[in-house]
Amino acid sequence: MLQQQLTGDSLAVANAIDKQQSQLLARANVQGVGIGHKIKGGVDTGTLSLTVFVSHKVDPGLLSDGDKIPKQVDKIPTDVIETGMIFAGGTPQAITPEELGVQTLATRVRPVEGGYSVGHFKITAGTMATAVFDATPYPAIPRAYYMLSNNHVLANSNDARLGDAILQPGPHDGGTFPNDVVARLARFVPIRFDGSCNFVDAAIAEGPFHWLDREIYWIGYVQGVATVDVDQIVQKTGRTTNYTTGRVIAINATVNVNYGGGKVATMCRQLVTTNMSAGGDSGSLLCDMNRNAVGLLFAGSSAVTIHNDIRFVQALLGIRLV
Template sequence: MTTSSKLVTASRHSTRDYREAKRDWSQRLLMPAAAAIAVAAAPMARRAGAHAAAARITSGRRNSNIVGVGIAEKTVSGKPTGVLAVKFFVKTKFPKSAVPARLMLPKSIDGLPVDVEESGVFRAFRRKTGRTTADVAMPNPRERRRPATPGCSIGFRIAGDQFVMGGTFGALVKTTRATYILSNNHVLADENRLTLEAPIYQPALLDQGDIDTDQIAELTRFIRLRANRYNRVDAAIAKPSRTTLAGKDVLHIGPPTGTAAAEIDMMVHKFGRTTSYTAGRVASIETDVTVEYETADFTFENQIIVIGTGGQFSDSGDSGSIILQRSTNKAVGLLFGGSSSHTIANHIGNVLRSLRVRMA
């Protein structure tokens, strides 16, 4: 685990202890019953005490108020403590007096600190309305751009569907043979529902893109989203119709300078279709989350959590944005969802390996 040098583990505990505890509780609380029972059986047989209580708390069923289980800094009364904790992310944080005993979370797990943080509901961040919160002084990401550039509006079309959507062109990636537009599965492939070679538009049809003149690419590859199991990435690529139709400079930021592993407390920034330029701080790099999509709830393991500095880091329509380390402009994550307070991203290394590409 790559953490901030400022954070310490609990006495006599290793990062492995945190990971095992996080995994055990994630399986019990985030996975649907059938999957949770299968994957949790072995760890539950090995452990006792606080861990064994999980079976009584959930009875093999997911607690719908819990949307994430991760490793992050513990806070007390809103103030950081400098100590790593197993953190539970909840839609709503209730007073202890209002929580039934069967749903009460432990104060510690085998001696590891526990923290509970309100995050709201985690959703995939594609947009079906034209609203935007972008700063008017920034480049307009919803304009037609040639070449299309990372940070701008992008989307697909389903013939006969009255709805259109918009997401964000994340980055330009490549193989030895071609270059591709990188974004999310739900931005380019409509949550597994589109076929390869489906047309991709810039700007998205939601942002007044034209079906006849604004197709710039075709869907080339996507990583399938799967229910009832852990996912690692929400990712897809599309091949531009001509290489001159897509560039690699992120709006307002410039070109990515490579990749880096995210670290807790790393300062990051991004440019997206809805909120344009925002900056934030990495709060966790190993959080399992359940995210609401149109077709299903999907659970992801070991995701990055980003908290905005000075305001909201992202919103619906920013899905697909590349997240970069502010000091180096190295790519660290691919944004795909979150809430009004928390942003979720895939680790960029997992994205590139899954799609068998590298940064252009």
């Protein structure tokens, strides 16, 4: 199993999650669990906790004993955060004709920078994270160049075929075939809906070198790949909400994510931030404030945004960001 590099107290919480997550996720309203901080009176205490995400909080008196969240798990304090239901993607917000008259990330652009609208020809629209290349040892001449985004953006949630057309802008934003084809689907990690762990919702599409730009609009060039801690500030640029910042509220999280049509995917080793996205932002690259890549945005709710750990994205797709 893929592992995050955790030590000390964080590792103890992670071990508790691994042992108890099945039982916790089976409780009423529970959407996920992760390593977070204990919140008291709206104040972050800085104390590590096993954070439980619920669709909505319910008076404990209305819950059966089996559905109540214990105050401790393996002597680790728990904390409960209300998130609402968590969905992958979502319908992109419409960009008005007036907005299209000015600079928006839903417009056609060549070369394509990270943050702009893209999508498989059968979906609505998502976001390009950045341009990447194969993970070959240095020194090397890359065999091909790719755009990075989500499986549900570039591979239509497993339903695409390799070689399918990727449009920029995405179809929802006026992209048409064949005029706006910018890349072709090259690889994706299949999403499993059988209750087993998924680590990423990720895909790459191969395009001409001169049409794919490694710069991310308003953020700049990725400087490296890093890990994040709870309470760290992060940033992203996406098709719908443009440039936003957020705060990490959980790491090493296991979250049940709705993909529509009754399909639910269990996503493991995820990053959870405060809400910093909307429909159409899927595929945005999450960076720390030093422009190191840390995650790939793919899902969220009205309260939180969920991101894949970028190291798992690189490993499972066989790519490099830098």
